[in-house]
Amino acid sequence: MAGCTGDGGDGGQDTVPGNDFPAVDDWLTETDVGGADDTYEGTLVDLRDQDTVTIGVGTEGNGDDFAFGPSAVLVSAGTEVVWDWTGDGGRHNVEAEPDDQLGESDYEFSSGEPTQSADTEYRRTLDEAGVVLYHCEPHLSVGMKGGIAIE
Numbered sequence: 001m002a003g004c005t006g007d008g009g010d011g012g013q014d015t016v017p018g019n020d021f022p023a024v025d026d027w028l029t030e031t032d033v034g035g036a037d038d039t040y041e042g043t044l045v046d047l048r049d050q051d052t053v054t055i056g057v058g059t060e061g062n063g064d065d066f067a068f069g070p071s072a073v074l075v076s077a078g079t080e081v082v083w084d085w086t087g088d089g090g091r092h093n094v095e096a097e098p099d100d101q102l103g104e105s106d107y108e109f110s111s112g113e114p115t116q117s118a119d120t121e122y123r124r125t126l127d128e129a130g131v132v133l134y135h136c137e138p139h140l141s142v143g144m145k146g147g148i149a150i151e
Ligand SMILES: [Cu+2]
Pocket: 066, 091, 092, 093, 136, 137, 138, 139, 144
């Protein structure tokens, strides 16, 4: 590995294996509940030790702008996550609803009715270790899903 700089090799971002977080990995590859997220490549982007992490809502993927970007992340407890609408791909929302998913999400919340406006943001501070499994209600069937591991 001469010349290896130690990053994850994924566009310069550090990553951790999805196998270490099976609840997230299962949710993003699951096809019994919604589609599989085609932007998920088996790794979580390592965004630990940041006060705020921003995730795009309506980024490229799943056949259109029907993805969260990045869809799989690892953060530290106490991080504020900001979901930031791109304005692309139609109307989206962010819903962590264990009853409608695989039941493994440690968090339950909803940004409310789907909206397209690029002015939209939704914020949650994730204080407890665990996982957030979430999806976009209008695009669950095509794989617009996300997963956050918190440690
Ligand atoms: Cu959507």
